Amino acid sequence: MINIAIVDDHEMFREGLVLVLSQVDEINVVGNFNSGDSFLKALEELDIDIVLMDIKMEGLNGIETTQRAKSVKPDLKVIAVTMFVEDSYYMQMINAGAHGFVLKKAGKYELVQAIHEVNNGGNYFSQEILQKMAFKAISGKDEKENQLSTREVEVLQLICKGLSTKEISEALFISQKTVEVHRSNILRKSDQKNIAQLVIWAIKNNYTTI
Amino acid sequence: MINIAIVDDHEMFREGLVLVLSQVDEINVVGNFNSGDSFLKALEELDIDIVLMDIKMEGLNGIETTQRAKSVKPDLKVIAVTMFVEDSYYMQMINAGAHGFVLKKAGKYELVQAIHEVNNGGNYFSQEILQKMAFKAISGKDEKENQLSTREVEVLQLICKGLSTKEISEALFISQKTVEVHRSNILRKSDQKNIAQLVIWAIKNNYTTI
């Protein structure tokens, strides 16, 4: 029996997932949680082999939750379950210690396959993710060089909230010129050419939620 | 027994929904479809009381699917199931003939309540939607005045794809000045003040997909 926990703040999706997995032999759903926090609280008391973790959640997101969970239980295995197939996602999740990555649009069979793979000590990444990784490897872009700094993420989130450069400078108590520098660097690093593209990119990359 | 069909292109969500509803007494899931097209094809052969219809789908969206389904079977009842609580959604769905509106983040009980309500000839709108409607009614904004024209929707979608005014003008074979007029009118009608906010608004209002 493989003991599974599910962490997702989408109630209907989570309930559905519980039922889908409960039907599968050798899989035992031992808990489901609507937030990273509630999962972490219950973590020590439960016997969990694999966690299906949503990345985008209110409050503690999947990446942070994974990091904290792994620091408590290093043997815990995590499969990220997410909506989009974008850049920084999987790298951050792999860094946080995830062993698999499945899209929400995937079906039951792919998910079960991922669970078995990961349970046997392997990894599972959906085809779409592998393609992204391959493309990135071929294009030879260095991840680290293009990672946003803390401040840049902060500015990006304010941009996505619709604040102008002036408003951002007031919110962060820095000059407009500094905000301009951040904006430019964000656009360069994200490889987007204007705010419209940047907002979409930010959503897909989990920097902001709709 | 209430015969339910589910139309949603998100496989895992759909499968989950089938299982959740199959557990409920008096509810019988007679079919589930991953597109508006496949649903419409099967419509005549099935005995369906209520359809749970996702709004945002690849190909035929929920609104169009509802319109076509109702033209074939006027007595069919439709409950819209969607991600966001935004303006034009529910108005379009109500116009298309929907009797209910439930958010995807809602739980099983709310969904079942909606199904019973609609099955008994009533309507069901989730609290969040009702609040939006009430707010709109109080603020007294006329829907029609602020509805985007065909051309404006076209421009909006290109904006969301990250095209500049110049690029849009070239794509639509019109002058930059005309595009500027459309941009201004879109911002005014949507009541958003810049492109960042507009993109988010467009996503929530189903004008574009991520």
Place this chain on the structure above:
DNA sequence: ACTTTACTAAGGGAAAACCCTTAGTCTAAT
């Protein structure tokens, strides 16, 4: 026939975004 609406287009001006450079301070790593 008249009105309304959508779409088109232009002028003109203010504001914001974008892009480049230089440069100082501070922190963290080798």
Place this chain on the structure above:
DNA sequence: ATTAGACTAAGGGTTTTCCCTTAGTAAAGT
């Protein structure tokens, strides 16, 4: 100690967006 990176800020420039006005044409409704 020296290097590297993040954050700050300014100068100076181009481009784009934003907002206003006016205005002609075509289609649709009353």
